[in-house]
Amino acid sequence: MIKKIKKSQEGAAVLVSSIIFSAGLFSVIISLLFISLNMRESVLSFKQSSRNFYAAEAGVGEALYQLRKNHTNYIFADFQVDDIAVETQFIETSGVCQIIPECQFEEGSGWWAQYFNLSVNHPDMEVNPYPGPTASPHQHDWYDDIYKTHEQIDPNLNFPVSMWFPYDGTIWEDKEGFAHDYHFTIRWRAKVTAPANDYYDYSLASDDDSWVLRNGLVVVNNSGTHAAFTKTGTIFLSAGDNIIDIYFAERHTVESGFNFRFFDTSLVITPWPEGCDSDLQCNANIQATAAGSHSSKKARYACNQHIANCLWQELIP
Numbered sequence: 528m529i530k531k532i533k534k535s536q537e538g539a540a541v542l543v544s545s546i547i548f549s550a551g552l553f554s555v556i557i558s559l560l561f562i563s564l565n566m567r568e569s570v571l572s573f574k575q576s577s578r579n580f581y582a583a584e585a586g587v588g589e590a591l592y593q594l595r596k597n598h599t600n601y602i603f604a605d606f607q608v609d610d611i612a613v614e615t616q617f618i619e620t621s622g623v624c625q626i627i628p629e630c631q632f633e634e635g636s637g638w639w640a641q642y643f644n645l646s647v648n649h650p651d652m653e654v655n656p657y658p659g660p661t662a663s664p665h666q667h668d669w670y671d672d673i674y675k676t677h678e679q680i681d682p683n684l685n686f687p688v689s690m691w692f693p694y695d696g697t698i699w700e701d702k703e704g705f706a707h708d709y710h711f712t713i714r715w716r717a718k719v720t721a722p723a724n725d726y727y728d729y730s731l732a733s734d735d736d737s738w739v740l741r742n743g744l745v746v747v748n749n750s751g752t753h754a755a756f757t758k759t760g761t762i763f764l765s766a767g768d769n770i771i772d773i774y775f776a777e778r779h780t781v782e783s784g785f786n787f788r789f790f791d792t793s794l795v796i797t798p799w800p801e802g803c804d805s806d807l808q809c810n811a812n813i814q815a816t817a818a819g820s821h822s823s824k825k826a827r828y829a830c831n832q833h834i835a836n837c838l839w840q841e842l843i844p
Contacts, residue, residue, distance in 0.1 A: 579817040582608045586615040586815030608817070615815040630803035637682035638715040638773075639798035643674035644694055645710045645778075647703050652710045652778040657752040663745055664738045664774035669712040680798050684715060684773070688732045688755045688784035709780045715773040718799035719764060719789070726761035728790040734783055736776040741769055750776075755784045762789075770799060 590603045601617035676699040694700050694708035702708050734755040739747035749758050777783040
C-alpha cells in the first residue's frame, strides 16, 4: 500500500514538473513572439521615421524653391509621398531682429572696406596686351585673405580718379622699385537702405577694374585694364535694405583712381561686413510635417530675410 502511494506521488510530481516546464516553455515562446513583434514594429517605425524625415525635408525644399521664385507667396501646397502626407507652412516669428555686435555700425556711416596688396609678379598684374573685361570679380583671386592687409570704414568712396595710391606711406607699403605702391585691390560692402522701389542714379569711375554688385549680382561692369573711365546710369534698389558690393583693382604701373557715388541723398549707406545678414531666428521659419502609418516627423528651416543661409532643425512632433 505504501509503495503504491509513493509511486502515485512520484507520478504526480512528474506531471506537475511537466506542467511547470510546459508553462515556462510557453511563456518563453510567448515572450519571444512578443519581442519579435515589437522588433518588427520597431523596424517598421524606424523605416517609416527615416522616410518621414526625407519627406519633411522635401516639403521644406519645395517651399524654399517657391519662396526664392516669389518672395511674397507663403502658401505651400500639401503633397503625398507614397503613404506619407506632407504639410508645409510658413511661420513668422515675433520680435525684432537683433543685430549681432560685429554689425552694430552707425546708420549712414559709410562702407566696410577690405584692402589687399598684391605683387607685380602676380599673373594677373602687368599683363600685356592689356586684358579686357571679365564678367565677375570672383573670376580672380585678388580678394583672397592671403592678400588682405587690413579692414576699415570708408565714410564715402569719393576718391581721386588720378594718382590715387592708398598704400603709399602706410606700414603695408611695398613699391617694388616703382614710384608708387601699385597692384592692389579693394572690396567695399554696405547695406544701402532705400525709401522706395526705384532706379537710383550712380556714377562709377575707375582705373583699372571695377564692378558693382547688388544682392550678389553684377549690375555694373567697368572691368579690364584701362585708363580712368566713367560709367553712369541707374541701379534698381528695393524699398528697405539692399546689399551693395563694390570691387576695385589697380594692376598697371601708370595711373590709379576710383570714385563711386549715388546721387540720391535719401539713401542711407551703412557698413555691412559679410555675416551681418545671417541673423536667422528672427525672420522666417518654414515648417513641414510628414505623417505616415507608423510615425511622423516635423522639420523646420530658419532663414534670414533673403530666404538664404537656412539652418535645419528637427522638431519633436
